[in-house]
Amino acid sequence: xxxxxxxxxxxxxxxxxxxxxxxxxxxETSPELEEQLLGRLxxxxxxxxxxxxxxxxxxxxxxxxxxxxxxxxxxxxxxxxSQPDRESISKxxxxxxAAWPGGVLTTLDEELRNLxxxxxxx
Numbered sequence: 001x002x003x004x005x006x007x008x009x010x011x012x013x014x015x016x017x018x019x020x021x022x023x024x025x026x027x028e029t030s031p032e033l034e035e036q037l038l039g040r041l042x043x044x045x046x047x048x049x050x051x052x053x054x055x056x057x058x059x060x061x062x063x064x065x066x067x068x069x070x071x072x073x074x075x076x077x078x079x080x081x082s083q084p085d086r087e088s089i090s091k092x093x094x095x096x097x098a099a100w101p102g103g104v105l106t107t108l109d110e111e112l113r114n115l116x117x118x119x120x121x122x
Contacts, residue, residue, distance in 0.1 A: 001026065002033070005040050013047035020044075021052075024059035031063050038068040042075070050076055050085040054092050064100050067107065074109045090115050 001023045008016050020041060027034040037060065045053055053076060057069065065073075073093060080086045094116040097105055105113070 024056045027060040054088045070107050077109050
């Protein structure tokens with residue numbers, strides 16, 4: 001899987017995104033592979049829409065989120081420039097905090113932590 005992603009580096013972003021989407025579900029069996037996939041995703045993420053990255057992260061969220069996972073969430077938050085992107089990232093962060101309460105998410109962006117501590121009422 002990972003070598004296929006490496007060989008596809010020159011492929012169009014849409015083709016690489018499909019690879020990430022198909023491999024994400026397979027990460028349940030191996031935290032080590034998950035971390036390597038996240039590292040590659042982090043490098044490729046500027047090429048992909050925010051919503052697609054959020055969906056990939058949701059698919060591989062089977063262990064407590066790693067530092068790389070949180071770094072991706074924080075980077076997404078930092079570059080989110082539309083309300084739908086901000087809402088999808090905020091929802092992901094809120095779901096993470098509900099699934100993994102405690103100190104695991106201390107490196108989550110402070111603004112995201114505050115939003116998930118005090119969700120907006122709608």
